[in-house]
Amino acid sequence: MSSIGIFRSSGYVTENIVHIDLEQYNSHEVCSAFIVTSPKSYAILDCGTSNDVPTLLTYLTSKLKVSLKKIKYLIPTHYHFDHFGGGWALWNHIQDCNPDVKVLTTSKTKEQLQNPDLHMKQAYRTFGNMIGEMHPIPDKAYNIVSPNEEIFLPGLSDTHSLSLVPSPGHCEDHVCPTLFKDNRPEFMFVGESGGTTMHSEKLVTLGSSMPPEFHFKTYIKSLQNLIKSNPMNIGLGHFGAIKGLDNSLKLLNENLEFTTYFRKFVKERYEEKNETRWIVEQFLEHEIENRVEISKIDMKLLIRIIVALVYGQLIDLGYRNPK
Ligand SMILES: [Zn+2]
Structure with a gap:
């Protein structure tokens, strides 16, 4: 872990939380899953695409020695393919030996x-x-x-509680599965409401303005709520965890500033030249260089991500149609 709390390896983030690098797209440090652990049960937060499920299962059973019978819940932050696209495959695999395992979520995500x-067509x-x-x-x-409803996880201490904090904006159904103590x-697994990080030494983000549902105003409002809640540690969908209150707040505030700045950047470039490619190149x-460890x-993957980030802003600005 870096001195400013950046935690990007697989392993225990806190006593009750494990981070897993899903090795999405056969790359390291792209997409994260987390596990809430108690002496009696586990909840898995996000699982990546269907291609990532074997990596997750191997980590669970070989590294952590988790008995699949003790997995109580699979909990998505939101429905997107890269975060819970493999939910059906993971549920299928676990329910063979544990028919009680549940996908715990809101009606919106369900x-x-x-x-x-349609989502897969767009993602393709x-x-x-x-x-x-x-x-x-x-x-x-x-x-x-429901959002904010207390979730019963067997074995969790009396001082702890678990719930889904609503955080729309990246998409309508986004929630932050959060473990509270006192x-x-x-x-707080802020998922994509905390932005995308691609740096192991600086608390910088790239936002998460992916199409087609990104909604700037709602996204900023959710971020402000997350900041107000003072999370002691956060987890990101892309990527890893940030440890410590000050570092977590710094990252969330940076994402707020960046997303605001990025919107202006896209708007100004668009007014110069109405061409997505060109805005991406700019x-x-x-x-x-300030935001990504290029090496x-x-x-190719980075360009795909930037195209998506620019495109989501263009749609929300009313310059493109969500198709
Ligand atoms: Zn997403």
């Missing part, structure tokens, strides 16, 4: 998970066949909860 076709345009497969999950698999967020040329990431 609705999206049950109708993945940007990420091609890296997106895996997404299928509806049997109705009996679901345990539907009613304070001890660990960003890569002028901004990327660590596959350039």
